[in-house]
Amino acid sequence: MNAKWLVLLVVALFAMVPAAMAAEKRCKAQGVKVECPTQTKEALEKAAENYDKEAMDMLKGRAGSTYGITGFDYLTGVGKRSSGSKAGAATLEKGDSGYSKGTGKTEMWERYDKMKKAQAFTGDSAYNLWTNSWSPSFKTSLVPGANPNEGKQWFYVYCVGCHGWLLHGDGPTAIRLDPYPRNLTAGAEYMNKKTNVELFTVIKGGGAAVELSDAMPAWGNLIQDQDIWNVIAWIRANADTKKPANLEEYLNPKSSFDPKSSANAVTPLNAAKSAEFNEAQEMLEAMLAGRGGDELKGGGYVDGGLRRTPEEEAKRMK
């Protein structure tokens, strides 16, 4: 074998090793190997393509339900392209998105416009109205002391691009990631086997904190602890949810996550007393250049802004 081939062989071997290791590492929950529910390459290519189409439509001023710009109600499909002419009658059509025929605007767009005019919303309150008008406000929380309605807002700011509108791991950038993000709604199959502390750790410290891929960024310097808990409550609320049959189900999607399971033992209300949680916090705070330092707030609540304590969040959800 000449030197050139040897070099090529060595390069090829090295290129294979990290990929194989990543696959081995990533599909574990509580140390146990589990199914790894990710989208196929084809599905992700299609999702990215759809997004590009929507973005082009947006540029042409034809509204559209483009990521991060215009929301649609993922449960009812309101705001998605309608084949009917009646505003509000829009139904979700697979691979289809945008605006109601003829008007060049989404039903959502019109609804938002009306609400805005009537109530003169501006700035943050306009944005909150916008994000809140396209998915339900949950009436209960599966994580005591955390609020899924607050978590939802963060998810659609920071996570949607990779994890997708429906948390299916099919955001427009998912196709560029290796490994692909998994389906965060795959409860029975995967997510329900993860403990709350495990989810807290991976969100705050990123994939690197839990031996997953560092394609999953660390959010601890951007999102405060209570809001990380809120995002966890949102993810839990979405475990194995199906399309709702009625309004009641719409406002409270039936999640397969069992709040009494051991995975839910640590919550923001009791985290300060959990050795497992405090150990994770020590590691995370050190990793994130010492935010909090030796004044760790074990429960994960950081004062400031409009943030509420776990107790306040628990009260609000009642």
Ligand code: HEC
């Ligand atoms: C840049 C793309 C990207 C963004 C943005 C992103 N993630 Fe991820 N996330 C990933 C990837 C990739 C994985 C899979 C990592 C692996 O399996 O090795 C992942 C995995 C996860 C997991 C599963 C971890 C596990 O234990 O199996 C959770 C939960 C998660 N992300 C939550 C979030 C939340 C919450 C946000 C927003 C605050 C977010 N992610 C933003 C790419 C991203």
